[in-house]
Amino acid sequence: MNSAADSADRVARLTATLEAALQPVNLAIRDDSAAHAGHAGAREGGHFHVQIASKQFVGLAPLARHRLVYDAVASLMGRDIHALSIDARLP
16 A cells, blocks of 8 residues: 555544544644654654544633543554644634
């Protein structure tokens, strides 16, 4: 499988996981992996930026929102995701 297919598969898994866990009203995922090519950790997964808004974030501090996102994608860490940047917003 080529790297473009790997990236698309990883984004699809990340999208499906976040949608199932957090029912976002807005979700945008950017794959930043190409900017980290050659980085040793890049072999264990991609580098992603997630912008997400969910009703589940209402009443939560930003750190708690990030924890919800990390909890949701825990099964993907180290396999599909090496690094994750999160912008967790209120709807």
